[in-house]
Amino acid sequence: xxxxxxxxxxxxxxxxxxxxxxxxxxxxxxxxxxxxxxxxxxxxxxxxxxxxxxxxxxxxxxxxxxxxxxxxxxxxxxxxxxxxxxxxxxxxxxxxxxxxxxxxxxxxxxxxxxxxxxxxxxxxxxxxxxxxxxxxxxxxxxxxxxxxxxxxxxxxxxxxxxxxxxxxxxxxxxxxxxxxxxxxxxxxxxxxxxxxxxxxxxxxxxxxxxxxxxxxxxxxxxxxxxxxxxxxxxxxxxxxxxxxxxxxxxxxxxxxxxxxxxxxxxxxxxxxxxxxxxxxxxxxxxxxxxxxxxxxxxxxxxxxxxxxxxxxxxxxxxxxxxxxxxxxxxxxxxxxxxxxxxxxxxxxxxxxxxxxxx
Amino acid sequence: xxxxxxxxxxxxxxxxxxxxxxxxxxxxxxxxxxxxxxxxxxxxxxxxxxxxxxxxxxxxxxxxxxxxxxxxxxxxxxxxxxxxxxxxxxxxxxxxxxxxxxxxxxxxxxxxxxxxxxxxxxxxxxxxxxxxxxxxxxxxxxxxxxxxxxxxxxxxxxxxxxxxxxxxxxxxxxxxxxxxxxxxxxxxxxxxxxxxxxxxxxxxxxxxxxxxxxxxxxxxxxxxxxxxxxxxxxxxxxxxxxxxxxxxxxxxxxxxxxxxxxxxxxxxxxxxxxxxxxxxxxxxxxxxxxxxxxxxxxxxxxxxxxxxxxxxxxxxxxxxxxxxxxxxxxxxxxxxxxxxxxxxxxxxxxxxxxxxxx
Ligand SMILES: [Zn+2]
Ligand SMILES: [Zn+2]
Ligand SMILES: [Zn+2]
Ligand SMILES: [Zn+2]
Ligand SMILES: [Zn+2]
Ligand SMILES: [Zn+2]
Ligand SMILES: [Zn+2]
Ligand SMILES: [Zn+2]
Numbered sequence: 001x002x003x004x005x006x007x008x009x010x011x012x013x014x015x016x017x018x019x020x021x022x023x024x025x026x027x028x029x030x031x032x033x034x035x036x037x038x039x040x041x042x043x044x045x046x047x048x049x050x051x052x053x054x055x056x057x058x059x060x061x062x063x064x065x066x067x068x069x070x071x072x073x074x075x076x077x078x079x080x081x082x083x084x085x086x087x088x089x090x091x092x093x094x095x096x097x098x099x100x101x102x103x104x105x106x107x108x109x110x111x112x113x114x115x116x117x118x119x120x121x122x123x124x125x126x127x128x129x130x131x132x133x134x135x136x137x138x139x140x141x142x143x144x145x146x147x148x149x150x151x152x153x154x155x156x157x158x159x160x161x162x163x164x165x166x167x168x169x170x171x172x173x174x175x176x177x178x179x180x181x182x183x184x185x186x187x188x189x190x191x192x193x194x195x196x197x198x199x200x201x202x203x204x205x206x207x208x209x210x211x212x213x214x215x216x217x218x219x220x221x222x223x224x225x226x227x228x229x230x231x232x233x234x235x236x237x238x239x240x241x242x243x244x245x246x247x248x249x250x251x252x253x254x255x256x257x258x259x260x261x262x263x264x265x266x267x268x269x270x271x272x273x274x275x276x277x278x279x280x281x282x283x284x285x286x287x288x289x290x291x292x293x294x295x296x297x298x299x300x301x302x303x304x305x306x307x308x309x310x311x312x313x314x315x316x317x318x319x320x321x322x323x324x325x326x327x328x329x330x331x332x333x334x335x336x337x338x339x340x341x342x343x344x345x346x347x348x349x350x351x352x353x354x355x356x357x358x
Numbered sequence: 359x360x361x362x363x364x365x366x367x368x369x370x371x372x373x374x375x376x377x378x379x380x381x382x383x384x385x386x387x388x389x390x391x392x393x394x395x396x397x398x399x400x401x402x403x404x405x406x407x408x409x410x411x412x413x414x415x416x417x418x419x420x421x422x423x424x425x426x427x428x429x430x431x432x433x434x435x436x437x438x439x440x441x442x443x444x445x446x447x448x449x450x451x452x453x454x455x456x457x458x459x460x461x462x463x464x465x466x467x468x469x470x471x472x473x474x475x476x477x478x479x480x481x482x483x484x485x486x487x488x489x490x491x492x493x494x495x496x497x498x499x500x501x502x503x504x505x506x507x508x509x510x511x512x513x514x515x516x517x518x519x520x521x522x523x524x525x526x527x528x529x530x531x532x533x534x535x536x537x538x539x540x541x542x543x544x545x546x547x548x549x550x551x552x553x554x555x556x557x558x559x560x561x562x563x564x565x566x567x568x569x570x571x572x573x574x575x576x577x578x579x580x581x582x583x584x585x586x587x588x589x590x591x592x593x594x595x596x597x598x599x600x601x602x603x604x605x606x607x608x609x610x611x612x613x614x615x616x617x618x619x620x621x622x623x624x625x626x627x628x629x630x631x632x633x634x635x636x637x638x639x640x641x642x643x644x645x646x647x648x649x650x651x652x653x654x655x656x657x658x659x660x661x662x663x664x665x666x667x668x669x670x671x672x673x674x675x676x677x678x679x680x681x682x683x684x685x686x687x688x689x690x691x692x693x694x695x696x697x698x699x700x701x702x703x704x705x706x707x708x709x710x711x712x713x714x715x716x
Contacts, residue, residue, distance in 0.1 A: 120502070121501070121502075121505060121527060121531055122527065122530070125534070143479070144478070144479075144502035144503055144505070144506050145502055147479060147502070147505055147506030147509045147510075148502045148505035148506065148509075150509050151505045151506075151508050151509035151512065151535075152505075154509065154512050154513075155512075155534060155535060155538035155540065156538070169479060169480060172480070173479055176483070176513060177509075177513060180513035180514070182513065
């Protein structure tokens with residue numbers, strides 16, 4: 001009983017393997033956690049052949065060689081798509097991050113979780129100085145903090161990626177920075193584009209309706225679409241039954257529906273879920289990896305045991321087939337009985353990228 | 359009974375007329391106020407031949423053509439030294455400031471007094487775009503707000519002057535900005551260099567002892583010494599009898615004492631109270647204006663009806679003679695019976711400077 005039972009006019013389109021640059025894996029550094037496997041499994045079924053694991057805050061994040069080792073050991077329970085780790089800045093680990101720089105894909109500076117007791121600017125400055133100049137830096141800084149970190153990036157002539165932009169002011173500041181030559185890129189959470197505080201009053205981590213309109217208006221400023229922790233936060237806020245994979249399967253149907261409605265193009269999706277993520281995070285093309293998606297065939301999102309804010313809504317696009325490293329691993333949303341083939345791609349790119357950048 | 363009654367070894371030194379780039383004149387835009395006359399009178403007696411009037415916050419400041427007119431009318435009660443007005447940015451006057459730009463010396467952005475209801479960054483951005491590119495902009499922004507405004511200045515390639523820097527973090531950020539080529543200058547209030555929260559516990563607007571040490575360590579980063587509203591705030595905090603002239607007469611004795619003690623040079627003083635203020639705020643040399651000061655003769659600051667935090671302390675320098683526009687107007691701290699000769703120098707420089715900058 002696949003989506004193809006509906007006999008309406010529709011078209012099939014090829015897409016490259018998608019990249020989620022902000023995957024939420026809370027058990028990342030908990031010994032024995034299967035969160036990474038759960039998330040990679042949902043990801044590959046939804047068309048994501050690569051995830052970059054991004055911590056929500058300081059908890060559950062790689063901050064030194066010990067937590068990195070735990071995360072690496074958790075990958076013995078193998079992943080279903082490729083993955084890529086980041087090290088997280090804390091107020092005190094600036095002189096340790098260089099030791100793990102060779103084994104992770106980027107440095108994440110969770111600005112809002114840095115201790116207030118010491119100067120945030122001083123802490124960020126120390127990390128800028130300790131982190132290899134060619135490797136990406138990501139931050140979740142907001143408003144005045146965003147301005148602070150953009151200033152430091154500007155003064156150090158460094159690239160910086162701002163994750164999960166939610167507000168009109170922040171997207172405008174980033175647009176201004178780009179217009180003035182700052183090396184800043186950003187992503188917006190998919191849920192922020194499709195859900196707002198008008199849908200869920202009191203839900204502060206969603207954009208207001210006005211903010212959401214500003215995000216859409218600044219589509220040219222948005223480099224990447226991400227998933228992030230927003231779906232999980234929303235489920236938690238609403239006290240809905242959920243797991244760490246929440247939201248992942250909603251992404252492509254939402255975007256393909258916008259394509260069917262003329263609000264986005266397939267190029268917009270390819271650019272922001274494949275090309276720009278590869279470019280910004282210096283990832284390699286995944287050989288033998290591609291998707292086939294269907295557009296223009298309406299269907300209703302089914303209610304399952306795990307909550308989705310879109311259950312019961314009509315979508316006009318779906319993932320039909322996922323090929324990963326030369327094998328079909330997924331058909332019409334169902335994972336085939338193939339062994340997991342994901343590998344740790346954190347370090348893969350470090351040296352060639354360094355050479356290419358310098 | 360002048361200072362020369364003490365017969366100890368001392369030397370007399372010539373200085374140019376000093377400039378207070380941040381004079382506190384609370385009644386500036388109150389009809390009929392004599393505050394400007396009071397402050398200019400105390401200023402000329404203390405060796406300051408030019409003051410730039412800087413509002414404490416939004417109150418008592420020039421924000422449009424109407425308040426500018428009141429300030430100009432208050433100068434009919436003439437000033438004893440030259441003076442220079444600024445227009446103050448508010449959340450809503452960005453499109454009005456260009457109308458008064460030709461009649462004031464600079465734009466002051468009191469970052470901490472901008473309404474929180476709208477984006478501060480957006481408000482500041484609007485002012486940057488509305489203010490003539492060659493004219494100075496001053497701000498009192500702190501910490502993350504300071505970073506925000508430095509970013510905007512950097513993105514717009516504009517000069518910015520930060521007034522009354524108080525903390526280690528802020529002076530370090532400015533030092534970093536300067537090192538990286540940002541067009542930023544700053545001043546530190548004289549009281550912040552000589553008084554700290556160790557002297558007055560709980561007095562949040564004074565630096566901590568550690569902050570104060572950092573300010574002295576970053577002397578090369580400090581472009582200008584200012585007076586500002588700190589003396590008035592301190593008197594108010596301690597509930598001491600005071601008037602708007604509080605602190606002005608303490609400045610030169612404090613600095614000359616530091617010269618006598620080898621902590622500063624006369625060049626440090628000339629640079630930060632005359633040359634840099636002229637350069638940053640595009641002021642003209644005041645013809646026939648100079649001071650004669652004495653160094654190395656100890657005397658005790660007398661207690662007067664107006665409180666000074668330095669009453670009873672031993673100083674090793676004093677103003678002996680002030681010549682203003684070719685006339686001796688002050689001898690041994692006492693104003694001679696000459697009519698006030700100060701004029702409004704706000705607009706004087708606007709056009710020639712514009713031509714020189716472009
Ligand atoms: Zn079909
Ligand atoms: Zn640095
Ligand atoms: Zn590709
Ligand atoms: Zn490679
Ligand atoms: Zn003498
Ligand atoms: Zn602008
Ligand atoms: Zn001079
Ligand atoms: Zn002139």
